[in-house]
Amino acid sequence: MFTIFLHVRATSNWLSLSRQQRATIFDQHVQQPIQASPALRMRYFDAEAFHARVSDVILIETEDLKAYYFFIENLKDSPIFSEQFFTLIDIIPSIENGFLEYEATLTECERAEIIG
Secondary structure, eight states: OOEEEEEEOHHHHHHHOOOOHHHHHHIIIIHHHHOOOTEEEEEEEEEETTSSSSSSEEEEEEEOOOOHHHHHHHHSSHHHHHTSSSEEEEEEEEEEEHHHHHHOOHHHHHHHHHHH
16 A cells, blocks of 8 residues: 655635635545545645645555556646646655565565664
8 A cells, every 4th residue: 555645835826716616626626536536545634734835735545556646647737736726845655564564575584684
């Protein structure tokens, strides 16, 4: 399972829209594409009260990196980025407990060499 963290910053273009307009755009260009892809799960975190550079964190979980890639391509073509409602600050791909998966593949000799 891959977990990808997208760090984004809302721009004044986004904040100048009404809350209803924002909800409609977000639903159409983020929520609906996620819901249409059974390979993707998303959680959304509001961080602006806690971080000066990142206003929001989008967490995406998937086992299908191609589905994630296609979602990102779709997002780049949407008003979310094309009308500069958000700026993409960082993408952090990760594997939860990846070190445990790695260690499970090691033989006893390899473990002994690593531990020293």
